[in-house]
Amino acid sequence: MGYSIVFHSLGLGLLLQLTFDQEYVLTPKTSRNVRIAEELGLPMKKVEVCPGRVVAVITWVGSRPELKSVVLNSHTDVVPVYEGHWKYDPFAAVKDADGNIYGRGSQDMKCVTIQYIEAIRRLKAAGKRFSRTIHLTFVPDEEVGGHKGMETFVKLPEFHKLNIGFALDEGLANPTNAYTVFYGERNPWWITVRCPGSPGHGSRFVENTAAEKLQRVINSFLEFREKEKHRLNISECFTLGDVTTVNMTMVKGGMAYNVVPAEMDVSFDLRIPPTVNLQEFEEKIKAWCKEAGEDVTYDFAQKHMDQNFTCTEESDPWWHAFSSTCKAMNMTVKKEIFPAATDSRFIREEGLPAIGFSPMNLTPILLHDHNEYLNEQVFLRGIQVYERLVPALASVPPLSGEE
Numbered sequence: 001m002g003y004s005i006v007f008h009s010l011g012l013g014l015l016l017q018l019t020f021d022q023e024y025v026l027t028p029k030t031s032r033n034v035r036i037a038e039e040l041g042l043p044m045k046k047v048e049v050c051p052g053r054v055v056a057v058i059t060w061v062g063s064r065p066e067l068k069s070v071v072l073n074s075h076t077d078v079v080p081v082y083e084g085h086w087k088y089d090p091f092a093a094v095k096d097a098d099g100n101i102y103g104r105g106s107q108d109m110k111c112v113t114i115q116y117i118e119a120i121r122r123l124k125a126a127g128k129r130f131s132r133t134i135h136l137t138f139v140p141d142e143e144v145g146g147h148k149g150m151e152t153f154v155k156l157p158e159f160h161k162l163n164i165g166f167a168l169d170e171g172l173a174n175p176t177n178a179y180t181v182f183y184g185e186r187n188p189w190w191i192t193v194r195c196p197g198s199p200g201h202g203s204r205f206v207e208n209t210a211a212e213k214l215q216r217v218i219n220s221f222l223e224f225r226e227k228e229k230h231r232l233n234i235s236e237c238f239t240l241g242d243v244t245t246v247n248m249t250m251v252k253g254g255m256a257y258n259v260v261p262a263e264m265d266v267s268f269d270l271r272i273p274p275t276v277n278l279q280e281f282e283e284k285i286k287a288w289c290k291e292a293g294e295d296v297t298y299d300f301a302q303k304h305m306d307q308n309f310t311c312t313e314e315s316d317p318w319w320h321a322f323s324s325t326c327k328a329m330n331m332t333v334k335k336e337i338f339p340a341a342t343d344s345r346f347i348r349e350e351g352l353p354a355i356g357f358s359p360m361n362l363t364p365i366l367l368h369d370h371n372e373y374l375n376e377q378v379f380l381r382g383i384q385v386y387e388r389l390v391p392a393l394a395s396v397p398p399l400s401g402e403e
């Protein structure tokens with residue numbers, strides 16, 4: 001059983017149909033991928049990164065194909081819905097009287113996928129050609145961690161053959177008139193702290209219990225949580241991406257009312273900005289554990305150590321092309337660290353610059369939420385934005401080492 005999403009771009013003749021299987025991952029419907037590539041008059045390649053997981057790459061070769069390329073990346077999967085909470089069928093792309101188009105993926109990130117395609121279509125129709133090659137990459141699996149998508153793709157020779165200089169990927173909506181641009185992401189650390197203790201009968205004052213140690217561990221993590229929350233609240237320029245968030249997400253231990261347990265464990269989800277010294281931060285965690293008890297240990301279920309972020313100095317030719325285009329279109333741009341995780345982190349881990357940008361201003365952030373929508377005016381304006389951005393990026397003069 002598949003779900004179907006259809007977007008009509010209102011008099012622009014755009015119709016894009018993407019079908020999702022039960023895991024909400026794009027099924028390799030060759031006919032549709034091929035149709036879009038054929039309509040654009042561009043070749044398409046498919047790379048099966050894992051069994052049943054296909055990355056599609058549509059390529060517009062530049063006049064100087066030896067130069068590094070520009071990648072327009074989008075993921076093809078969406079998250080599930082609670083259908084009862086939606087005003088309209090979340091897979092019918094209903095437009096209301098205000099021009100708001102409702103649909104799962106309308107913000108995350110069908111809008112951007114279609115805007116890329118439409119911008120390329122218009123530029124081609126206008127007879128344009130640029131020095132740098134442009135690749136449109138359509139990647140599965142982002143919403144479930146990217147393991148069977150971008151994380152694997154970046155390790156394959158097919159990825160390296162793309163000869164990437166710069167990548168655009170998804171961002172977030174901004175409720176104000178400004179556009180948010182993401183140049184880095186926080187590192188997720190998922191940690192479990194194990195507190196052993198003396199077991200015994202529940203009727204006595206057992207010394208050195210697991211519960212006392214657990215309490216000290218929780219106190220240390222949550223005191224730090226409060227400090228970070230305070231730092232965010234008192235700062236005018238900080239956003240969520242600039243501080244470390246801490247949440248206690250799991251507690252395990254105990255077997256009966258009258259048995260003092262031999263171990264209790266607690267797990268935390270930490271998200272750490274790239275500006276934090278990760279070695280020092282881990283020392284801090286070590287110290288909290290030691291204070292809680294000599295035998296308290298910890299281990300990681302996930303520990304990302306990538307501190308790459310993309311240069312946003314005006315001297316950087318890619319950033320300059322991006323930001324000067326925005327300026328020329330009177331767009332206000334706000335630079336931020338992405339608070340969660342996207343496929344951009346895998347691209348940056350390869351040492352490549354990537355900017356997270358979804359041109360959605362004046363729009364509430366509704367990704368993964370009920371009643372996700374995007375207004376048609378914002379959507380159509382986004383196509384114009386890419387019509388200017390893509391030429392600027394694909395015309396960045398040869399960099400040192402490229403000639």
Ligand SMILES: [Zn+2]
Binds near residue numbers: 075108109142170
């Ligand atoms: Zn997304």
